[in-house]
Amino acid sequence: MMMPTAADAPYIELYNSGELEERAKRLERRLALCDICPRNCRVNRLEGELGYCHSGKEPIVASYCDHHGEEPPVSGSRGSGTIFFGNCNLRCVFCQNHQISQDWQAQECNRVSVNDLADFMLKLQEKSCHNINLVSPSHFVPQFVSALNLAIPRGLKIPIVYNTNSYDSPDTLRELNGIISIYLPDLKYADDENAKRYSDAAGYSRHARTAIKEMFNQAGGLVTGAGGIAVRGVLVRHLVLPGNIAGTRQCLAWLANEVSNEVGLSLMSQYHPCHRAFKYPELTGIVEAGEYVKALRQVKELGFKKTYIQGLGSPRVYLPDFNKEKPFED
Ligand code: SF4
Numbered sequence: 001m002m003m004p005t006a007a008d009a010p011y012i013e014l015y016n017s018g019e020l021e022e023r024a025k026r027l028e029r030r031l032a033l034c035d036i037c038p039r040n041c042r043v044n045r046l047e048g049e050l051g052y053c054h055s056g057k058e059p060i061v062a063s064y065c066d067h068h069g070e071e072p073p074v075s076g077s078r079g080s081g082t083i084f085f086g087n088c089n090l091r092c093v094f095c096q097n098h099q100i101s102q103d104w105q106a107q108e109c110n111r112v113s114v115n116d117l118a119d120f121m122l123k124l125q126e127k128s129c130h131n132i133n134l135v136s137p138s139h140f141v142p143q144f145v146s147a148l149n150l151a152i153p154r155g156l157k158i159p160i161v162y163n164t165n166s167y168d169s170p171d172t173l174r175e176l177n178g179i180i181s182i183y184l185p186d187l188k189y190a191d192d193e194n195a196k197r198y199s200d201a202a203g204y205s206r207h208a209r210t211a212i213k214e215m216f217n218q219a220g221g222l223v224t225g226a227g228g229i230a231v232r233g234v235l236v237r238h239l240v241l242p243g244n245i246a247g248t249r250q251c252l253a254w255l256a257n258e259v260s261n262e263v264g265l266s267l268m269s270q271y272h273p274c275h276r277a278f279k280y281p282e283l284t285g286i287v288e289a290g291e292y293v294k295a296l297r298q299v300k301e302l303g304f305k306k307t308y309i310q311g312l313g314s315p316r317v318y319l320p321d322f323n324k325e326k327p328f329e330d
Helices: 011-017 019-033 104-110 114-126 138-154 170-174 192-199 204-219 248-259 289-302
Strands: 061-067 080-085 132-135 160-164 182-185 230-239 264-268 306-309
Touching: 011 019, 011 138, 019 138, 061 104, 061 114, 080 114, 114 132, 114 138, 170 204, 182 204, 192 204, 204 230, 204 248, 230 248, 248 289, 264 289
Parallel strands: 080 132, 132 160, 160 182, 182 230, 230 264, 264 306
Antiparallel strands: 061 080
């Protein structure tokens, strides 16, 4: 087998120079007093102590598969090689992935080694997926970088997508510079009170905005290549919530004015009440057509160049079931 070259993926150069291994070691050391995400729990994950994300030394992979339901530049024709990490550093009351993100005891059986994680990436590449798509990776960045360091000499060469809730630490993101080709961050809220109430995410808007700026500094606007597949850049997701809970107008204006309208924008209408949303009367409906159309109008006014939108009948279409081998199959 031929060793991939830097022309295949930017991270190969980091591997060849030894920089990737250095970063893996640096990140692993930080697990001893964990400050990998803004929660800054300071627990020793290497010794089995658990912080807010209930995740120790080993990665937890709830599911991995080729996924055809992401935005077209991510899924393409051959699917995106999604790796769904178990547990999360947020507690969104309406999380559609709550089976794997918030039931940490059930996730214990999904603990794997970094070697297994490297295997999963290689299997997804063998399936001809366009990319490796790390879903909710914020609390497992050190484990991912170590796995990447093992997968490259075994032939991994496809681009990496970092698919995040954006509650990320800028120091951790800086370690991913030159590794991640496509950043796929959420911009969930404009208002910190709502972020705290519905996701237990204190200071979300500051942390997410800092993180998205760092991603843009690294990867720039969204660039697509042959077949419309994302080659590099930032593609921001914004889920419109009922009753303007997400602060859609402020989120979009900030993104265009303080980052760039060159970022890709995925404006999502798929909100569907699930998990603990039923305890909040304001979250029990779906997004009204008028709310979504108003947001679409603003997207046009702000001049976003690459936008991805959803039909208004989408809320049920995108609901996964992680008890199935392919959670999004239906
Ligand atoms: S990654 Fe987990 S343990 Fe570390 S700071 Fe974040 S929530 Fe806490």
